[in-house]
Amino acid sequence: MSGLEGLYQQIILDHSKARHGDGPLEHAAAEHHEYNPTCGDELTMRIRLDDAGERIEELAWQGDGCSISMASASALVDLMAGRTLEEAGERIDAFRAMLRSQGAGEPDEELLEDAIAFHGVSKYVMRVKCAMLSWVALEACLTEARATRG
Amino acid sequence: MEGMSSDTLGARRVADLRLDFPVFRDAGEHAPAYLDSAATSQRPARVLDAEREYLEHHLAPVHRGASAAVGRSTTLFEDARATVARFVGAGERELVWAENATDALNIVALGMADASAGLGGAEASRFALHPGDELVVVEAEHHANLIPWQRLAARTGAVLRPVRVDARGLWGPAELAAVLSPRTRVVAFAEVSNVTGFLAPVAELVALVRERSPEALVVLDACQSVPHRPSDLAASGVDFAAFSGHKMLGPNGIGGLYGRAELLDALPPARTGGSTITRVTLEHAEFLPAPHRFEAGTQPVSQVVALAEAARYLDELGMAEVARHESALAARMAEAVAELPGVRLIGPPPGEERAGLVSVVVDDVHAHDVGQYLDEAGVVVRVGHHCAQPLHRALGVTATTRASAHVYTTEDEVDRFIDALGGVRRFFGVAGAGEQTGVVA
Numbered sequence: 001m002s003g004l005e006g007l008y009q010q011i012i013l014d015h016s017k018a019r020h021g022d023g024p025l026e027h028a029a030a031e032h033h034e035y036n037p038t039c040g041d042e043l044t045m046r047i048r049l050d051d052a053g054e055r056i057e058e059l060a061w062q063g064d065g066c067s068i069s070m071a072s073a074s075a076l077v078d079l080m081a082g083r084t085l086e087e088a089g090e091r092i093d094a095f096r097a098m099l100r101s102q103g104a105g106e107p108d109e110e111l112l113e114d115a116i117a118f119h120g121v122s123k124y125v126m127r128v129k130c131a132m133l134s135w136v137a138l139e140a141c142l143t144e145a146r147a148t149r150g
Numbered sequence: 151m152e153g154m155s156s157d158t159l160g161a162r163r164v165a166d167l168r169l170d171f172p173v174f175r176d177a178g179e180h181a182p183a184y185l186d187s188a189a190t191s192q193r194p195a196r197v198l199d200a201e202r203e204y205l206e207h208h209l210a211p212v213h214r215g216a217s218a219a220v221g222r223s224t225t226l227f228e229d230a231r232a233t234v235a236r237f238v239g240a241g242e243r244e245l246v247w248a249e250n251a252t253d254a255l256n257i258v259a260l261g262m263a264d265a266s267a268g269l270g271g272a273e274a275s276r277f278a279l280h281p282g283d284e285l286v287v288v289e290a291e292h293h294a295n296l297i298p299w300q301r302l303a304a305r306t307g308a309v310l311r312p313v314r315v316d317a318r319g320l321w322g323p324a325e326l327a328a329v330l331s332p333r334t335r336v337v338a339f340a341e342v343s344n345v346t347g348f349l350a351p352v353a354e355l356v357a358l359v360r361e362r363s364p365e366a367l368v369v370l371d372a373c374q375s376v377p378h379r380p381s382d383l384a385a386s387g388v389d390f391a392a393f394s395g396h397k398m399l400g401p402n403g404i405g406g407l408y409g410r411a412e413l414l415d416a417l418p419p420a421r422t423g424g425s426t427i428t429r430v431t432l433e434h435a436e437f438l439p440a441p442h443r444f445e446a447g448t449q450p451v452s453q454v455v456a457l458a459e460a461a462r463y464l465d466e467l468g469m470a471e472v473a474r475h476e477s478a479l480a481a482r483m484a485e486a487v488a489e490l491p492g493v494r495l496i497g498p499p500p501g502e503e504r505a506g507l508v509s510v511v512v513d514d515v516h517a518h519d520v521g522q523y524l525d526e527a528g529v530v531v532r533v534g535h536h537c538a539q540p541l542h543r544a545l546g547v548t549a550t551t552r553a554s555a556h557v558y559t560t561e562d563e564v565d566r567f568i569d570a571l572g573g574v575r576r577f578f579g580v581a582g583a584g585e586q587t588g589v590v591a
Contacts, residue, residue, distance in 0.1 A: 008577075066516035
């Protein structure tokens with residue numbers, strides 16, 4: 001079952017149980033809820049910024065879903081804490097490009113670090129949305145944060 | 151059902167019957183086990199051939215013009231109606247073509263909305279709803295037999311009254327009796343639940359409705375029963391019933407609405423246009439009797455012709471035999487699933503009657519991950535809420551995994567499902583110590 005192990009890499013299975021960043025967040029600068037009506041998965045992302053409003057000081061999420069969506073949210077938290085809004089946006093773009101690749105190309109490990117483990121998901125079109133759920137939620141938070149910053 | 155062989159269906163071996171279906175014939179022995187027939191069934195070659203034969207040699211409009219070609223096409227179209235009507239136990243005038251069961255249910259709900267708005271004259275007043283009237287739907291219903299009634303309530307001021315299900319997703323006459331009242335105007339339920347496999351005792355439920363709620367119309371979602379067991383809709387006592395072609399070995403885009411003739415003749419047609427009318431002026435239109443008053447615009451004739459071929463195919467197999475075959479497979483699945491650690495069977499417990507499907511919850515593994523694992527093991531199932539979110543909410547889960555059988559399903563296929571299901575918890579690292587797990591080939 002090499003195909004399945006390519007999808008569910010150990011690091012993904014580990015993240016799906018560890019669920020880094022799973023929980024509430026006080027004084028959030030932005031908050032966004034995402035829902036996938038085809039499977040019922042849902043997730044609320046919250047971010048808190050530094051005083052300058054430039055950098056993600058902390059991010060956290062609450063949600064329920066499959067192992068791919070939960071692991072992806074966990075890996076996202078590891079990657080994004082402490083990033084500037086621009087750095088975070090750049091990484092979301094890279095993650096999306098990787099998931100749209102249908103297994104082609106080499107993911108940018110320098111940008112995405114451990115999140116390259118989700119490259120295998122790109123071969124399963126029905127699961128791309130699962131992996132994107134938290135990233136789309138964070139993207140909406142960044143948009144909201146930029147709008148507030150003016 | 152235990153001990154009953156499911157490798158034959160009537161006079162035929164299932165292995166031979168599968169050769170009628172190009173998808174199985176061409177895939178050979180290594181075909182994935184297709185256990186998603188409750189969503190869409192596969193089609194035998196003769197159904198595909200019937201559609202192509204019509205398109206290649208008989209394609210012409212129906213019910214308009216004067217050519218011989220139109221006459222032939224119209225005869226094929228109406229003969230197909232007679233065939234399918236016989237198959238479901240309806241009179242010819244009691245079968246309206248619809249796109250599918252969803253569409254058929256909408257024809258009834260929207261017709262009642264029109265009647266409530268005063269359309270259709272005095273004869274339609276029996277369908278008119280008033281604020282405070284009650285629409286009864288079961289918590290287990292497919293969204294197709296729920297949302298049209300929600301919208302009808304919103305349009306008319308009627309109130310939705312749900313029949314609650316128990317922890318297994320089941321309900322019965324007692325739960326229905328709890329919500330029936332003299333103000334009940336519609337009672338809508340599925341003969342077979344697409345999630346639990348529960349078989350509603352239709353005759354008993356209809357009798358209860360007639361006794362408690364004489365003004366109520368009984369609307370049956372028959373899309374999981376017509377393809378799998380003998381149907382006699384007229385004898386069942388229901389007022390309306392809906393079914394889909396693509397679940398009964400037939401084409402997409404065609405289904406049927408059964409209605410008692412006197413009701414169909416009085417129900418306002420919600421969709422209007424060409425072919426539905428008798429006399430039209432600039433200000434006004436009068437409508438044909440059923441079924442044609444509901445069939446506005448050009449009809450999907452080739453699909454209708456192919457659906458009749460599917461009905462003939464099923465009829466030749468014998469629907470009682472089809473039901474026996476699928477019930478035996480369902481019993482086999484239900485018994486095996488009940489033995490698997492960390493797997494919860496939804497619907498009737500083993501030993502109780504169920505239609506040919508099982509839905510399960512695997513503890514600590516999301517249904518989408520279960521489905522992915524099974525897919526990799528060559529077993530095609532459905533995961534998700536199966537268009538029944540309220541039922542899943544009542545069960546306390548967001549999604550389930552469903553395996554469903556049809557005439558071509560084999561014991562080997564359901565055994566492959568069970569074997570693979572037994573390996574899920576180990577793969578995802580949630581199997582308890584000493585938990586016996588299956589092996590995926």
